[in-house]
Amino acid sequence: MLIALLPGDGIGPEVIAETRRVLEALSLDSLHFEEALVGGAAYKATGHPLPPETLDLARRADAILFGAVGDPDCDALERHLRPEQAILGLRKELGLFANLRPAKLFPELADASALRPEVASQIDMVIVRELNGDVYFGEKGMRKTVDGKREGYDIMSYDEDEVRRIARVGFETAMARGKKVCSVDKANVLETSQLWRDVVIETAQEYPDVALSHMYVDNAAMQLVRNPGQFDVIVTGNLFGDILSDQASMCAGSIGMLPSASLDSAQKGLYEPIHGSAPDIAGQGKANPLATILSASMMLRYSFGYASQADRIEQAVAKALARGARSPDLGGTLSTREMGDAVLAALT
């Protein structure tokens, strides 16, 4: 199994280094690694955030383990050269349309959550976020209005096939869990969302055992804080899923805890933490590597079918936390390397 390692920018290389150590400690002869530049690091070396060699490696690999991209030095570049285009390009080029973002509270972290422990302890959900469409990939630009004002625009749209395929992922995910799907949209205002809701309702006919509900995104943001335990699977569009998953992460303790899988229709996947390159703490050994380590566990489970090895990693993370391992985002003082050490020490 070839794993493409794409560390990227900021804390990306720091969290990927710990994750690689954990994967290597599993002593699986079948895993091989090849590394490539991506994001700002790739732009600085080659003039492009997603160089052809990197895209080629991503295509050849059986799975991709991604750190993060984003570099304040690059924020003034033309948009197509910015680091973030690398992750957007990989998602689009590889057809990675289904983004699974599980948010679960490790019981030991109840006091790290921004919510009261009795509310936080209920969190166990998967946000299924569409990743290839929406306002992210519509026509966009800057133009002048007739009266000479600058105007920015981004077109939001979904067609019914795009909605149907992500709705199915949502229902399938729920079938393997609590059999509840909450579809989040803004159908009271947006035509894109009205189509979304209509198609989700049609698709629900294929899944009579799943209870479907609908929620407007503003209410969903509120309900995530009021009573996160009500959610089993949330299925939503690209933009709403981006925002709600950062919010869910803080309910579950820290943005440094949430992993993700971005899958195509054949379970090929890119695995990454939901957080970014965190320029404010980059290079200081303060990053929590657990979201990336847990992303590697998802990779073993979803792309390679190594369920017992995936369980080993998750159990080691739980054990390390139970023994008190805490990076600064979790209220502790351990460095990125020490968090990696704690997981390695707990690996049985």
Ligand SMILES: NC(=O)c1ccc[n+]([C@@H]2O[C@H](COP(=O)([O-])OP(=O)(O)OC[C@H]3O[C@@H](n4cnc5c(N)ncnc54)[C@H](O)[C@@H]3O)[C@@H](O)[C@H]2O)c1
């Ligand atoms: N998939 C990705 O590569 C991805 C995701 C989100 C943001 N970004 C990019 O990252 C850059 C920074 O964005 P941002 O600041 O809005 O979001 P961010 O997720 O990088 O950071 C937000 C806050 O969370 C903290 N944080 C994030 N990850 C952490 C970790 N593992 N451990 C401890 N603390 C952590 C940061 O220090 C910061 O205070 C931008 O260029 C943005 O575009 C990339």
Ligand SMILES: CC(C)[C@H](C(=O)O)[C@@H](O)C(=O)O
């Ligand atoms: C960096 C950015 C393009 C990305 C997104 O908006 O999808 C990030 O926020 C994420 O959550 O993976």
Ligand SMILES: [Mg+2]
């Ligand atoms: Mg995001």
